[in-house]
Amino acid sequence: MTNMKSTFELDEEARRILIANDRGGYTVPTDGLYPYQWNWDSAFAAFGFASFDIDRAWLEFEWLFKGQWSNGMVPHILFHQVDPGYFPGPEIWGCGGQVPSSGISQPPVAASFMRKVFESDPVAGRRHLEVLFPRLMAWHGWFMDWRLDRGAVCVTHPWEAGRDNALDWDAAMAAMDPAGVGEYTRRDTSHVDASMRPTKYDYDRYIWLVQNGRRANWDEAEMLKTNPFRVADPTLTFTLLRANRDLKAMGRAIGADTARIDEWIGTLEEGAKTLWNPQIGAYDARDVHSGAFAGSLSNASFLCWFAGVDGEAMHPHLTRMLRDVPFAIPSLDPENPAFDSRRYWRGPTWAIMNALIGFGLEDAGLTEEADLLRQKTAALIAEHGFAEYFDPFDGTPAGGGSFTWTAAVWLGWASASAAPGVAGTGRRVAN
Ligand code: DGY
Numbered sequence: 001m002t003n004m005k006s007t008f009e010l011d012e013e014a015r016r017i018l019i020a021n022d023r024g025g026y027t028v029p030t031d032g033l034y035p036y037q038w039n040w041d042s043a044f045a046a047f048g049f050a051s052f053d054i055d056r057a058w059l060e061f062e063w064l065f066k067g068q069w070s071n072g073m074v075p076h077i078l079f080h081q082v083d084p085g086y087f088p089g090p091e092i093w094g095c096g097g098q099v100p101s102s103g104i105s106q107p108p109v110a111a112s113f114m115r116k117v118f119e120s121d122p123v124a125g126r127r128h129l130e131v132l133f134p135r136l137m138a139w140h141g142w143f144m145d146w147r148l149d150r151g152a153v154c155v156t157h158p159w160e161a162g163r164d165n166a167l168d169w170d171a172a173m174a175a176m177d178p179a180g181v182g183e184y185t186r187r188d189t190s191h192v193d194a195s196m197r198p199t200k201y202d203y204d205r206y207i208w209l210v211q212n213g214r215r216a217n218w219d220e221a222e223m224l225k226t227n228p229f230r231v232a233d234p235t236l237t238f239t240l241l242r243a244n245r246d247l248k249a250m251g252r253a254i255g256a257d258t259a260r261i262d263e264w265i266g267t268l269e270e271g272a273k274t275l276w277n278p279q280i281g282a283y284d285a286r287d288v289h290s291g292a293f294a295g296s297l298s299n300a301s302f303l304c305w306f307a308g309v310d311g312e313a314m315h316p317h318l319t320r321m322l323r324d325v326p327f328a329i330p331s332l333d334p335e336n337p338a339f340d341s342r343r344y345w346r347g348p349t350w351a352i353m354n355a356l357i358g359f360g361l362e363d364a365g366l367t368e369e370a371d372l373l374r375q376k377t378a379a380l381i382a383e384h385g386f387a388e389y390f391d392p393f394d395g396t397p398a399g400g401g402s403f404t405w406t407a408a409v410w411l412g413w414a415s416a417s418a419a420p421g422v423a424g425t426g427r428r429v430a431n
Contacts, residue, residue: 005382007415007416007417008417010381010382010410010415011410011411011415011417013386013407014048014386014407014408014410014411014415015052015407015411017386017402017403017404017407018045018048018049018404018407018408018411020402021045021402021404022056023037023080023081025059025060025062025063025080026042026060026063026064026078026080027041027042027045027049027060027404028404029041029388029400029403029404029405030388030400030401030402030403030404031402032085032191032400033086033188033191033192033388033399033400034086034400035083035085035086036077036078036079036080036081036083036086037063037064037067037077037078037080038076038077038106039064039074039075039076039077039078039105039106039107039110040076040106040107040108040109040110040162040352041404041405042060042061042063042064042110043060043061043064043109043110043112043113043114044109044113044352044355044404044405044408044409045060045404045405045408046058046060046061046110046113046114046117047113047116047117047408047409047412048404048405048407048408048409048410048411048412049408050116050117050120050412051411051412051418052411054117054120054121054124054125057117058117058125058128061110061114061117061128061132062128062131062132063078063080064078064110065132065135066078066098066099067097067098067099067101068135068138068139069097069101071142071220072138072139072141072142072145073105073139073142074105074108074110074135074139075095075097075101075102075103075104075105076102076104076105076106076159076160077101077102078099078100078101079099079100079101080099082100085187085191086187087184087185087186087187087188088184088207088210092207092210092214093210093213093214094214095218102159102210103210103213103214103218104156104157104159104160104213105139105142105143105160106159106160106161106162107161107162107235107236107239107240108139108140108143108236108239108240108243109239109243109356110136110139110243111136111140111243111244111246111247111250112239112242112243112246112359114129114132114136114246114250115246115247115249115250116412118250118253122253126253126254129250129253129254130254133247133250133251133254133256136243136247136250137247137260137261140240140243140244140247140261140264141260143236143240144264144267145220146220146224147236148267148271149230149232149271149274149286149288150232150270150271150274151267151268151269151270151271151272151273151274152232152233152237152268152271152272152274152275152286153232153233153236153237153240153268153271154230154231154232154233154236154288155169155229155230155231155233155235155236156209156213156223156227156229156230157206157209157210157213157229158173158202158205158206158229159206160233160236161233161235161236161300162235163235163298163300163331163345164198164202164206164344164345165198165199165202165343165344165345165346166285166296166298166300166331166332166345166346167294167295167296167298167332167336167338167346168231168233168234168284168285168294168296168298168300169229169231169285169294170294170338171287171290171292171294172228172229172230172231172287172289172290173201173202173205173229175228175289175290176205176208176209176228176229178204178205178207178208180208180211181204181207181208181211184203184207186200186203191400192399192400193398195342195343196342196343196344196398196399197343197344197399198343198344205229209227209229212226212227213227228289230287230288230289231285231286231287231288231294232271232274232275232285232286232287232288233285233300234275234283234284234285234298234300234301234303234304235300235303237268237271237272237275237307238272238283238300238303238304238306238307238309239303239306239307239356240268241265241268241269241272241307241308241309242303242306242307242308242360244261244264244265244268245265245308247261248261248262248265268307269309272304272307272309273309274286276313277293277295279293279295280293280295280296280297281313281317282297282301282313282314282317283300283301283303283304283314284296284297284301285300295336296332296333296336297317297332297333297336298331298332298333298345299329299330299331299349299350299353299354299357300353301314301317302314302317302318302329302353302357302360303353303356303357303360304360305357305360305361305363305364305366306356306357306359306360306363307360308360308363308364311360311364315366317333318369319369322369322372322373322376325349325392325393326376326392326393326394326395327349327376327377327379327380327390327391327392327393327395328349328354328373328376328392329349329353329354329357329373329392330347330348330349330392331344331345331346331347331348331349331350331353331389332345332346332347334347334392334393341391341392341393342391342396342398344389344399347391347392348389348390348391348392348398348399349380349389349390349391349392350388350389350390351377351380351381351389351390351405351406351409351410351414352405352406352409354373354374354376354377354409355377355409355412355413355414357373358370358373358374358377358413359413361373374413374414377409377413377414378410378414378415378416380395381406381409381410381414383395384396384397385397385401386401386402386403386406386407386410387399387400387401387403387406388400388401388403388406
């Protein structure tokens with residue numbers, strides 16, 4: 001045990017991190033490495049703020065939706081204030097819109113956290129929700145219109161899944177030719193050890209895809225024709241499915257029409273089945289162009305319970321991870337030869353993914369597994385701090401420090417003080 005801080009001290013530290021990363025309406029994931037508002041990070045930030053400042057939680061969502069495009073898309077980064085410490089910035093993305101932004105989206109977890117915030121004070125939340133509900137409908141509708149393949153949701157850039165360098169994209173990335181990408185200077189490796197970040201091979205392709213989107217004027221119909229990268233992804237499919245269930249519950253609470261959401265849920269439930277890879281006996285990413293599965297048992301595979309789809313055949317994998325990996329759940333199965341314990345999404349454990357998986361396990365009635373996962377996550381943070389991600393075997397903190405979403409997950413879920421029924425913890429969410 002390297003750290004003997006009390007729950008009270010850790011709660012205090014987590015609140016200090018959120019407050020320090022607050023830029024007055026939106027929260028940066030961490031100072032330096034990520035100096036803007038990131039989409040799914042900010043939904044976690046709202047969840048964390050809700051444990052001590054509900055108004056601030058709603059403000060975070062409102063700032064996120066300030067950046068919504070007229071086609072409904074909510075970008076993955078909002079460049080509210082230019083910061084030269086980050087690459088690629090707004091001038092590289094070249095997007096229009098009210099707030100300068102990136103041209104891709106990110107896992108739509110906002111509705112799921114908004115429901116938790118709303119239900120912790122429905123009276124105060126109603127006026128916020130009435131404004132944001134149609135915004136969420138438009139965003140989810142954009143995914144349903146543009147990103148489906150056989151009912152599963154596709155990413156058009158690895159950054160869209162949030163799991164930048166996951167094994168899931170390897171074949172699709174290898175099939176790309178990033179010729180003409182030109183010279184550029186990465187900024188991430190000036191903030192964080194390069195061995196913990198994606199490689200130059202990856203970055204050439206990330207940047208080429210940004211340039212390609214820009215050439216298409218970020219027009220979805222055009223990108224559908226020209227983008228070589230299109231992968232049906234468990235992160236997007238499972239989070240959107242769950243988000244639709246939460247959106248429906250919120251819609252009912254304010255008396256909105258939810259018939260369209262029922263259709264979306266049915267489509268996505270069918271789509272989730274197309275991500276089942278019988279060869280590895282797990283939910284997996286599927287390359288739309290080649291039709292091939294990635295062969296990746298990742299932490300996104302375990303989001304099936306969060307989505308409310310059948311997880312029975314995933315259970316033996318869960319048991320193995322919880323038994324064999326001290327700080328489960330790793331972002332890639334340690335038995336996979338590509339496992340790399342400190343390189344971003346190729347092995348490390350992420351507290352945010354554990355929280356989503358944990359909510360799903362609770363909802364499915366797998367309370368023992370949910371408790372064990374929560375305890376492992378709490379020990380990881382208590383002993384190794386509020387890092388971006390962690391080595392799943394020895395807990396070494398990796399990536400950025402003083403990280404918003406790790407602090408938020410501590411406050412809302414992992415900390416012993418996270419009371420059942422308050423901002424989500426322990427609450428069973430009816431599907
Ligand atoms: C980055 O810059 O590494 C981000 O993950 C992109 O969203």
